[in-house]
Amino acid sequence: MIVSLFARLLHADPRIRRELVELLYTSMPQVAAIGVTSVTGAVALTLIDRDPGYATISVFILITAVARVVSLLRYKARAAQFTDADVVRWEVLYCVGASAFSLALGALSFRALWLGDAPGAWIAFGLSMSYCVGMVSRAAIRPWIILTASAMLLTPTIIAGLLRPELAYNIGAAMLVLFWLTLREASKHLSAAFTERLEAKHRLSRQATHDFLTGLPNRAGFLAALTEMSGSFTLVAIDLDGFKPVNDRHGHHAGDDLLRQVAERLKACAGTTGIAARFGGDEFMLLKPISEGPLGREEALQLARAAVLELSMPFLLSELPVRIGASAGLVVCDGALAANPTAQLLERVDQALYAAKRSGGGCAWPEASQDVSEHKPTATRAGLSAA
Numbered sequence: 001m002i003v004s005l006f007a008r009l010l011h012a013d014p015r016i017r018r019e020l021v022e023l024l025y026t027s028m029p030q031v032a033a034i035g036v037t038s039v040t041g042a043v044a045l046t047l048i049d050r051d052p053g054y055a056t057i058s059v060f061i062l063i064t065a066v067a068r069v070v071s072l073l074r075y076k077a078r079a080a081q082f083t084d085a086d087v088v089r090w091e092v093l094y095c096v097g098a099s100a101f102s103l104a105l106g107a108l109s110f111r112a113l114w115l116g117d118a119p120g121a122w123i124a125f126g127l128s129m130s131y132c133v134g135m136v137s138r139a140a141i142r143p144w145i146i147l148t149a150s151a152m153l154l155t156p157t158i159i160a161g162l163l164r165p166e167l168a169y170n171i172g173a174a175m176l177v178l179f180w181l182t183l184r185e186a187s188k189h190l191s192a193a194f195t196e197r198l199e200a201k202h203r204l205s206r207q208a209t210h211d212f213l214t215g216l217p218n219r220a221g222f223l224a225a226l227t228e229m230s231g232s233f234t235l236v237a238i239d240l241d242g243f244k245p246v247n248d249r250h251g252h253h254a255g256d257d258l259l260r261q262v263a264e265r266l267k268a269c270a271g272t273t274g275i276a277a278r279f280g281g282d283e284f285m286l287l288k289p290i291s292e293g294p295l296g297r298e299e300a301l302q303l304a305r306a307a308v309l310e311l312s313m314p315f316l317l318s319e320l321p322v323r324i325g326a327s328a329g330l331v332v333c334d335g336a337l338a339a340n341p342t343a344q345l346l347e348r349v350d351q352a353l354y355a356a357k358r359s360g361g362g363c364a365w366p367e368a369s370q371d372v373s374e375h376k377p378t379a380t381r382a383g384l385s386a387a
Contacts (some may be wrong), residue, residue: 014084016198021091023141025075030134034127035065035101041127042108045120053111054120057104064101071097091142098135098149105131106156113160113169128153136183140194143187147180154180211278213256214263222277222285226342232292232334234300235345237353238266238307240282241325241361246317254317258324265310269303285349290332297332297366304328304364312362328364329353 042058045051075090082090105128112120132153135146154176161173209221217225226235240262247255259282266276266284274288288303290296311326329352331345348367356365 013199013202014087016195016202017091018082018084018087019198020141020195021087021094022079024091024094024138024145025072025079027134027138028069028072030137031065031068031072034131034134035061035069037130038101038105038108038127039065041123045108045112045117045123049115049117049120051111051115053115054108057107057111060107061101061104064097064104068097068101091145094142095145095148098145099152102131102149102153103156106153110156110160113157113164125157128157132183136186140187140190143184143191146187147184150180150183214260214278216263216267216284217275217277219277219279222275222279222287223342225275225277225287226345229287229289229333231289232296232332233287233289234296234303234330234332235349236286236288236300236304236307236328236330236364237279237349238284238286238304238311238326238328239353239357240284240311241327243282243324246322246324250317250320250322254322257317258315258322261315262311265313266307269307269310274303292334296334300330300332301364301366304330304366308362308364325362327353327356327361329356329367330364331367 039058039062042054042061046054046058071090071093105124109121109124109128111117112124132150135149138146158173158176161169161176164170209217209224211218243255243258246258259278262282262284263276263278266286270276270286270288274286277285277287279285286303286307288300290299290303305328308326308328311324314321314323316322329349331349331352333345352365352367356363359365
């Protein structure tokens with residue numbers, strides 16, 4: 001419940017969200033430095049004044065400082081295994097740690113002002129401002145955390161300043177409120193600019209690996225995914241039968257719409273563990289892990305047949321039913337990719353696809369299959385039909 005509430009403050013794109021949180025957890029030098037400095041200052045005040053309040057706050061500062069360092073180390077060690085939900089939880093955890101430490105420092109300032117300890121107030125306020133400057137450097141990353149932590153830091157000092165009878169302290173408290181409001185506006189602008197740069201970077205990265213029309217991975221994106229495959233997997237090449245008549249009769253806009261619908265159906269065929277990609281024109285690829293041995297080969301054949309069958313079903317273009325077809329060639333890779341170079345795999349799957357096309361199309365053709373009777377078309381031949 002709490003995580004889902006905080007998730008509304010996070011970036012919608014999980015990749016950008018993860019990158020922002022990773023940047024938060026690179027703050028070890030600042031966190032360690034302010035932790036050591038704050039503990040030293042609080043202990044010094046305790047030894048000078050022999051005040052139990054200072055002693056209690058010193059322990060609180062020490063605990064929160066150590067907890068923050070530990071959390072930074074744990075994140076760095078485990079970040080590679082985190083899910084998107086884990087990333088959200090760790091962002092919330094960072095906010096909790098920063099806010100607790102801020103509250104401890106704010107309590108130190110409150111105690112000094114309450115006691116009328118001018119040297120102690122000066123030291124505590126100096127520590128608070130040093131910490132605040134360090135937080136400002138993170139304002140562009142996650143402003144909501146910085147504003148929450150800075151509010152925890154300044155609120156005790158503001159309250160103590162307002163409780164003092166001297167006008168100067170009252171004015172100082174009001175100025176701290178204005179300081180927080182200024183920090184709020186600056187954080188919003190810094191964050192917007194920083195996030196826009198990240199989004200632009202990710203858009204450029206996506207454009208390099210994804211097809212702009214269908215949203216599927218393009219050739220480069222597919223090849224990158226292929227090089228990362230391990231274990232047994234299948235590679236399915238798909239060529240649309242009868243796509244050109246659709247373009248000629250209904251226009252390129254209808255053809256684009258048809259390609260987008262084809263992409264959606266192939267994504268559904270690939271499922272959550274597989275990848276559907278557009279190689280260009282009306283050529284598509286499927287890549288999916290499968291079981292080892294004969295069972296995996298049957299899974300590969302069923303995947304190719306399912307794709308051909310799905311693409312034989314009518315498509316709606318401006319409420320007009322349109323039928324096309326598809327041919328598929330498939331290759332099964334049982335070993336490591338090093339033993340099956342990418343270029344060789346693509347050549348093999350192309351040969352299987354050509355065999356499917358030569359057989360008349362509308363069928364799924366395994367690599368090196370010679371028996372045409374075993375692979376009768378599983379889809380209606382390419383054509384157009386209006387209801």
